[in-house]
Amino acid sequence: MDFHLPEESPGIPVYRVMDGEGRVLDPSQDPQLSKDTVLEMYRKMVMLSTMDGILYNAQRQGRISFYMTNYGEEGTHIGSAAALDPRDMAFGQYREAGVFLWRGFTLDDFMNQCFSNDLDYNKGRAFPVNFGSKDHNFATYSSPLATQMPHASGAAYALKRAGTGLCVVCYFGDGAASEGDAHAAFNFAATLDCPVIFFCRNNGYAISTPTSEQYRGDGIASRGSGYGMATIRVDGNDTFAVYNVTKAAREMCVTENRPVLIEAMTYRIGDHSTSDDSSAYRTRDEVDHYRGNSPITRLQHYLINQGWWDMEQEANYRDKAKQQVMEAFRAGEERKKPPLSDLMTDVYNTMEPHLAKQTDHMLNHIQRHKEQYTTTDIFKKEK
């Protein structure tokens, strides 16, 4: 009678390509990406970080209502996005802005959503960082955690039936992985042979809850085989490693119609959101330690070692990025908000009679009490 004691089993190893100084450890694992590609990956990570800094401060100034930064996780975004087909349908949680950026979501797109203005794809209905884009094949975010995961399984099943040869990627965090929807998603994907990559960003925290309080087993990766899924654990701050595993996972998905679980070990350098002050639950030293191991720093080392980058280019690019972000920020802030009637549309595919009545009621009321609703000036006039 042998009980299997998980604490006595070795943990699933972490796959990496580069060391902390950006040196490729095993040349056979070098993805051999072109100079242009790697520079593009790096610039996108810096742009993301720059945008994060400006929008974080904008929230502190009260100019946007809320924001979530991506500090420390840029490698998981860019590494995985670069390895996928841009038509692979993506579902995510809230901390994958780099995937949007890689796929071509513009600075204006980001700003319009954060300002809930008349060009916001969401028509002003959701608060900041609830990005979504049909053109870039990324389903619009929602706040409940892990709900996107079974969606990803179903979407993958539909894609498989349609014979597209594409896969689905589903991003989620270490905390979300505790939700019942995560279990449902894994089980359905495995039993129904769905071509979906489940990409877990294990960044060490779910708001203030460290992973030691989130699970007792060997991370999220150890759960994969329990569901019958191919699984790998990767150094999430090693952009090339993330690239390699995502590329390999994708191949497995589309050729074998099976789900793959990737657990990317990373660290959330910033606060959970602008509503969080993480100094309340972790030390400055801990954060500084991980700041030194950031994906941007490691890729920068690689670029400099290759002779493809230097600190002068760095300074110039950071300036340029800041300017571009500020330009988009100002433009987004100045635009009017959507027309008031957008409060009532798209509940159903057509306007239902009861909502048409409520729309009239709302608009008439606001008209009658114009002087009480002074902010209507910043909303576009009704057509």
Place this chain on the structure above:
Amino acid sequence: MAVCGALVRSGRLSRPICGRTLSLIGSRPASVKRMASALSYVPETAPSDFGETTKMNLFQSINSAMDVALATDPTAVIFGEDVAFGGVFRCTVGLADKYGKDRVFNTPLCEQGIAGFGIGMAVMGATAIAEIQFADYIYPAFDQIVNEAAKYRYRSGNLFDCGRLTMRAPCGAVGHGALYHSQSPEAFFAHVPGIKVVIPRGPIQAKGLLLACIKDDNPCIFLEPKILYRAAVEHVPVGDFTLPLTSAEVVVEGKDVTMVAWGTQVQVLREVCNMAQEKLGVSCELIDLRTIMPWDSETVIKSVNKTGRLLVAHEAPLTGGFAAEIASTVQGECFLHLEAPVERVCGYDTPFPHIFEPFYMPDKWRCFEAVKKLINY
């Protein structure tokens, strides 16, 4: 309940009790009564322009609807617990054989997964017909339905939607279902903007309304009164036809009292109509709401403005039940026409009981009393 399905198929549930068992337990003494509900279903006739018909009960008409859906829409699939062998209520019998295992398939036992998976399929433009084995078990899917399905189109500014999703679930009293095989959860879902909630009163209605839900580009919840699965039999059109959503139907015309119900309760109120006419000389107008949300208030308001009296009846508990919404709207829109306060005859505010079911239900005698109260106010 899956056990029942297998036994029905093998014929073992319909064999007489074996002699050995009989000698052990004896036969039932005359003094012991076993209560059974007496439901009489009045078959309806389909409109002639819906074409050729054949005799079907409710589960067969639902099977027929899904057969049509899968035949006409190559993206359509059916999934849920136990649907592959035909389903615990036989609604999917023969469909896996006809359309293949990739189109009619079992999922793991997980309602939140069924709902979430269905939403994901629908987001990619595939027609997803999900089955929840009993409406009583739909609650793990509540988050997916309320926070995801209902809001998908709105929150994405109409970039994305899951309109191709339809979720079906058996609902309502069946005589012995008790707490967890009898529920009518329509009121929970009526409170969620963005989904449609539909309940048929019989086989013809079920097929037409289910096809309408499947074709409708909004996520729909289709609740099927399980007691009618076998008990309701009609000549149902064999072809492809739909009935309109958000359209209440005047089933019996009258001038003195308006009665509103849905599902099985429409049959109960049919009897009450007859009782009212025979015993009181009162002419009742019976309306089947059909779509609970968005509901056809216009038809109900028009009727109450004519009669001045309203009775709403449903099996679901009284407080917060959908009759409250109807009553509230009617008092606002028909205030000066009302001759009496609105009467609601509903289940009591308790969990659905087992042995007490006949006393819990809004039966014809309780409804008849309400009619008298309306007339004598």
